[in-house]
């Protein structure tokens with residue numbers, strides 16, 4: 001076991017636009033890069049920390065370094081027009097109302113809640129909306145604890161940024177678990193609670209307990225798995241090693257396991273560099289010692305990891321550290337999508353060329369997968385069917401579970417970056433699930449209307 005840093009406890013220090021200039025590495029940025037950071041960082045939230053800056057970013061490799069691109073907003077993440085508007089506003093004064101208006105205007109055009117997340121998946125109990133929950137796929141409820149709505153650093157591609165930037169209308173989170181427990185009692189079909197954010201592991205052990213212990217104590221016969229979606233292993237591995245309450249966090253994990261509930265850490269890793277430090281090795285080992293498992297996921301993104309060798313390396317390394325590769329996502333249709341997006345055909349090519357070179361035990365990863373309104377849609381690949389070029393698709397998760405694993409076909413399109421760009425392959429009016437999906441949304445709307453009348 002690595003004993004590195006066992007005595008010296010690194011102290012978490014966040015860097016934002018206000019204090020990033022105090023890091024020695026800031027000297028490495030050209031004037032142009034500083035301007036870009038100060039401009040784009042107004043619109044996309046910017047936050048990094050000492051560990052990311054000192055241990056993950058290779059400062060000899062900027063501006064192309066994947067870890068640099070991952071946490072430092074770049075010039076081209078805003079379209080030219082938006083960048084110009086932002087520059088102009090800033091020239092009229094950093095704190096002017098114009099700056100604030102321009103930020104809001106640009107953000108409004110970046111579609112903060114894709115895939116119908118807000119409108120369609122908020123469950124109800126006692127005639128009341130549970131805004132801190134999402135229930136889209138039968139087995140799994142997402143839970144957004146109100147204390148977990150930030151992260152140890154921000155990913156520049158992240159679609160969750162409205163939650164971080166204090167726009168109350170766009171926030172959805174829950175203060176406690178008791179309504180969740182009630183909901184789980186009324187929904188025996190739910191086996192999984194996925195605690196997500198932001199990053200739930202930003203919370204103190206005390207806060208985490210306040211959410212997780214009631215779930216254990218409720219002794220729900222249907223609750224089999226608690227999952228925690230987190231990037232902390234990558235951005236702040238000391239959460240599990242030298243932080244003051246690290247042992248309390250690990251003890252809580254053990255308690256989940258001892259209660260007979262499986263604990264799955266859904267670890268977010270974008271690049272093999274995140275798996276190289278002694279700190280992350282030790283953190284992974286500590287988490288696994290509690291009996292929890294770690295499953296890994298990441299989007300595929302241009303300028304960060306759009307390379308089969310990077311993915312193959314990442315999966316090999318994950319497996320050798322004892323983790324289970326789980327999902328490869330297609331970057332969502334939001335934020336700086338023009339900067340990060342990879343065409344579906346290319347994403348499939350990366351997946352295929354990565355997976356064919358790794359051991360079978362690393363081929364547990366599924367993808368590339370789009371999280372869309374009807375469900376998680378996997379690109380199975382390009383094929384020739386009766387002389388016609390098509391893309392084969394399949395649901396990994398469906399709003400209707402019966403849609404899962406029924407291959408369907410879209411006309412081949414090399415440029416398409418999302419399901420909405422695709423058309424059925426054989427002259428059909430629409431894909432097989434579309435009439436039913438429409439019906440579901442209409443039913444939702446009617447129910448909404450009735451609720452409002454009560």
Ligand SMILES: *Cc1c(COP(=O)(O)O)cnc(C)c1O
Nearest residue numbers: 134136137140142371376396397
């Ligand atoms: C991905 C996702 C889940 C979890 O799906 P699994 O395939 O079980 O990992 C649950 N809810 C939503 C809304 C999701 O997007």
Ligand code: SF4
Nearest residue numbers: 151154155158198231
């Ligand atoms: S850690 Fe997760 S929630 Fe936080 S910025 Fe990155 S992707 Fe978004």
